Amino acid sequence: MTPDDLYALLPAVHRRLDAENGHRLYALLSVIAEQARTVQEDMEQLYDNWFIETCEDWVVPYIGDLVGHRLLPGTAAALADGAGSPNGATAVTVPRRDVADTIAHRRRKGTLALLEDLAAGVAGWPARAVEYRRLLAVTQPVRRYGADPHDARRRLLRGGLVDVRHVDVLDRVGGPFDELARTVEVPRTGSARRPGRYGIPGVGLHVWRLRTHSVTQAPALCVDRARARYTFSVLGNDTPLFTAPVPEPSPCHVADEMNVPAPLRRRALAERLYDYYGPSKSVCVWTGGQVVAPNRIVSADLSGWHYRPRSGQVALDPVLGRIAFPPGEAPAGGHDIRVTYHHAVPGDLGGGEYPRAGAAAVTTAPNRYKVGPDREYGRISDAIDQWRSDKRWHPEKAEAVVEITGNDLYQDLTEIRLDLGDRLTIRAVDGVRPVIRLPLPSGDRPRALQITGTDADAGTDAASGTGEAAGTDSDIHDVHDIHVAAGRKQPPHLVLDGLVITGGSVQVRGSVGRLTIRHCTFVPGWELGPRSEPRHPDAAGLEIFDSPVRVDVEHSVIGTVGIARADEAPEPNVVALSDSVLDATSRDAAALTGSHGEPAHAVLTAHRTTVIGVVRARAVDLLEDCLLHGEAQITRRAQGSVRFCWLPTGSRTPPRFHCEPEHSGDAERVALRFAGTRYGTSDYVRLADGCAEEITRGAHDGAEPGALHDLFQLLREDNLRVRLAEFTPAGCDAGLFFAT
Template structure:
């Protein structure tokens, strides 16, 4: 109901008197109308809240209670806090899909495929269930063991010899699809101290926590044109290829290798090439502009050391290293394009995953750069924008949108005038790469300079720029002049500028973002950056740096991740939430450091301002007052040590906490999850929820355990 409609309900005499006195009652009803609109919207939602498919998140636990859905101990108190609804905790601990299927699951209780459905519904993790007791060694009858070949055949069903001539079976050894017979293990599968696997009552649920992400028709990197050696990853690093999972045909089907996002082995690719290769499958290769390489020309090979020599017309693919090779001297002039899938923990950095985009200003049409767009290069699009501004000064806002996952190497400077609003972003479903120099070019990396207007006081800096969905490699982004704000969203500035084949940075500790004498405020969200340096003057207002759900990686904990170019504390005020920093942090002051993993020295000059909450940081760091920070809070510094699964950018488990990390860290965030950039995944809660559901639905007489495949 609008304020005018509410005002019209009053008697005419009241409205006349209100008009004579200047309309104070109308002004009051304008405020009341806002609350009436909220109440009216709530009334309209009452019908939708009767159904699990359409209800609000806060209603899901109440509907679950009606059908007897069990909430984890301690979670009910957390859900009673109003702040939990905005963090996404309720959607994790009380999944809508699991509540909706509660009755159906109870009817299927005792069936093994149900456990896979539970993992997907409760934790969001693909899974495969295995009856490990069927793989236990048994003593066969002498009459059945007629020959060695028969023993090998018995081994496929359990209780016999392993076939060492089967490379596919050997690749599966120790994994979820291992079919070799094993001896009995005494520990139970569900033991909290030392879980076993191969027991008489054991049922294993193998889950994949890493998610598959696609790279579509992107250029492969040519390492050696004469020998036609390429890497799938445009950064020229070895990247294991993963399966793009296909849905299971029915709810009674037990997942196989095509239904889970696991790494592709060489033998598996050779045996099931048709399942993995194709334009809309796990990987595909184009050596021409139109059709992909035919299936019969693809061969699986071990390209370690590039010793393999493909025959004429063949394309050798190594899915373990993410390499491909053509016959020598046949590298196409226009390059090779590939589609593949890699694994990562979540939506972070540059990628083809969906990104929420802020609404542009009215009348601001994007300048589309690339295939299907209006401009062939970013420099051409910037020139058109500058010409449009000169003709129409009100066109100070522009959006440059990349339409393909190509490599763009011509951009080295962006000039902004006062009042400009510029956005460089990737279109939906693409990951453009800004290469600031060729890999084998000059010794010093090039710099992408963003220059604002000069000459005015810092208070008159009004230019703004947004970088969204980009992958920047080969150098540094430098900001100088009168730029008011720089926003980096869903971007990757490769730590160390460039990487060698195994992920070693070529320029360890080199800055990825350099603020050179500019009053700019930096906002970094859902991004991966290398070192950030800020050169500010002590007599000027400090720069503000806001870090949220991001990674700063100086490539070593002894290097500087955030500071000034000379290594002293930067003249900034830092705000960091749910972020992971590898390297030292040196700043003048902080507003708040919250839910962060700070793997390096932390030095804050002003300790009388700000707060540090729910973080892990070295205990001897000079900081503002700390609250619930590890390892001080647990008083076990030798045991509560920060351990990552990997700290090299490019690894699938990059900046994930190791499974052996102390529980005080894994559950050290303010929401009971881990601090750091993966805090929003709520993995400890997902695991607890899954184990609780397994205890409820495991077949009678069985002992279920959860095993992490990735």
């Protein structure tokens, strides 16, 4: 409904009189039309709220109540907290898909396929259901041998000795796909203390909590050119490869290794090569732009690089993520080898091919410079140089986006110079993970990416040389305490989005107003070794030298942040972290610090952040839902607050609220333990399963604090356990097991 629609309903005489009096009535109808549109949209939404597919999130629990959907204990508090957040606890506590399938699930109660669907619909986890009764070693009844030959053969295979010739069966012992017969275990499968899998009523649901991220046609890293040795990971660490799950053929199908994101085994790759290998499958290798034929691929153990492939073969090790060519048969230079693979991560952090929130909004930017294969620019530095040249003659191009469209390795970017009024975004397009490797130092050039802000005006007239501004940048109005002289543009703003930077640090100098780091990885320790160990553990990831820059870090992984700025500076720097990891590679190393170990002249704000290392800062504004795996030493403890965090004993912070450990005597019981703290491993910053509940449920909404807060892992687990108890038939004993 528009003002013209309402205006057309008026008699012509009133429209004529309104035109003679300055269209005052039309202006009134414009206000009425705006409110009418709001009412009309609300009426349309009321109709959409009748259906589970189109209703709003807050309506889902009410529709679930109509069909008898059981809510978790304590759900009301979670819903009240997450009702306004699209990624909050609402969608996890009351999944829309689970409500929609409630009636259908009741009709399928008692089937293994239903348990797998419950895991996918309730928790969003791939799963495999196992009926342990079929794996028990039993005495074979002789009278049944002649009834059904196929059944007799199946029964003869149960309870026998292990056939050592079936190596693949032995490789799956102890996992979700174990086929060997076992004796009966007395403990119940669902026991909370000591679960026993193998029993007559036992049913196990094995779930995969880790996510798989793909890397598509990315360059492999040559670790030994003479012996033609490569790693799948361009960072140089050994990366276990995982299966890219394929959909199950029917709703009644029980998942196998191809349907779940399980680690790719050497024997499985050897025996089912054509299922795993290919351009659109779990793993693939290109040389010279051509796919290596499957008949050349050999699955091998490349630990220690002892295996030597024969002429014409290419050896792959999916457990270590390594590639070996016969000596002298690798492509010249080693730069034409590209790989596709999948690796496991605990969540969507740092640079990656996963969908990034807000990535589609940038594609409408008016001034874009595309970098990549078959694009106008082959290097990032060329696109930036062209942008600097264009904005001299066209001041409106001071706001621009440099888009990287390929999974390539870029080694040309060493400096980014920004002028007043500039707003530059360097981003990877959605579904791409470019890697920027900083070159080795030479001469006066350090091993770093230099971001320099100058006092020059981006709108300077190139012909006359005057410094008159041609416009203003309206998108940096929230830069912290930066006062701009009248008639001049605001300080520059640089956005890095979806990038992986390795081989050095990022240094900021000069009058840079704001630096936004979004979905990026500044590799902690600059480079990784074979076991993901940092090669330069004491090196900083982000360094600020005499710059008032405000740093915003979102969904990223960065190394140590060092701020070299005098205490007499007018205002401290602002460092704001959210849903990120600040990793100094060790809990005793400095994660945020100033010069020579002094406290950083900065104000720190952190939400849902994991910090590995010591924090030394002048002040904090708010620390909420954070895990600090290292002491926090804050100079000004009269301002700011710390809420729902875990901090080591001995930390000096502003007043705390609901932080752990609350008492020094609880330090041992409420100790913070991670499954892994090395970047590049699949368990990076994931809490260990044995952590105390005060930590795993220590956030303000009952979830785990830290960078993986928004996964709501424990809420998913609670919901799934309730559904298992609801849909498991009487007499069965269902247990939940974590495959990863």
